[in-house]
Amino acid sequence: MRSRLSKLVIAASTAIDLLAAALAALTLWPERLTRVAHKTDNAPGSIGVRATSRFTPSGPILGAAAIVVLVAALAGIALYFEQSRRVEQKADNATGGVGARAIPIIMANGCAGCHTITGVPSAQGLVGPRLDASLATRIYIGGVLSNNPRNMVRWIRAAREVNPHTAMPSTRISEQEARDIAAYLYSLK
Numbered sequence: 001m002r003s004r005l006s007k008l009v010i011a012a013s014t015a016i017d018l019l020a021a022a023l024a025a026l027t028l029w030p031e032r033l034t035r036v037a038h039k040t041d042n043a044p045g046s047i048g049v050r051a052t053s054r055f056t057p058s059g060p061i062l063g064a065a066a067i068v069v070l071v072a073a074l075a076g077i078a079l080y081f082e083q084s085r086r087v088e089q090k091a092d093n094a095t096g097g098v099g100a101r102a103i104p105i106i107m108a109n110g111c112a113g114c115h116t117i118t119g120v121p122s123a124q125g126l127v128g129p130r131l132d133a134s135l136a137t138r139i140y141i142g143g144v145l146s147n148n149p150r151n152m153v154r155w156i157r158a159a160r161e162v163n164p165h166t167a168m169p170s171t172r173i174s175e176q177e178a179r180d181i182a183a184y185l186y187s188l189k
Helices: 004-037 059-095 099-108 133-137 149-162 175-187
Strands: none
Touching (some): 059 099, 059 175, 149 175
16 A cells, blocks of 8 residues: 555645647647648649638637536546555455554564565665565465465464565564554555
């Protein structure tokens, strides 16, 4: 589960990109149509300016188009947040944790020192596997446990009891803290 701020930044960036593209298109479109409408025909025997019946949009039409693009961008942002909320809720329900509480737990227990974790500031570790959206699709956790919420919580709390030869330490954090971390990891996308 990413922080609300990072989700807002991603959504705002996407909206700005969409609006910039729409503005560029709306700015260049009338100019292009005007050029096409007044293009000179240089064929032998031609009279000069070729008349066309192309439509050149006016200010109100451009304004309406800009509003349509803005509404579409806002709808896209709303859809993104709703989808994120559903994924987070599903992960929280599956693990019995609350992913929103995970980042401070991850930082306090040194997970960021070994793993690169999506959405966690300064989590750029290279010892353990990258913890990102691909985690939910992996078959095994730690190479030995089936990937499911129960085993994820078990691995986070006592990795060396499961596999004594793993580089991952047994964190011995509480069951609820491990559930919160598992909820966060399963909600990454």
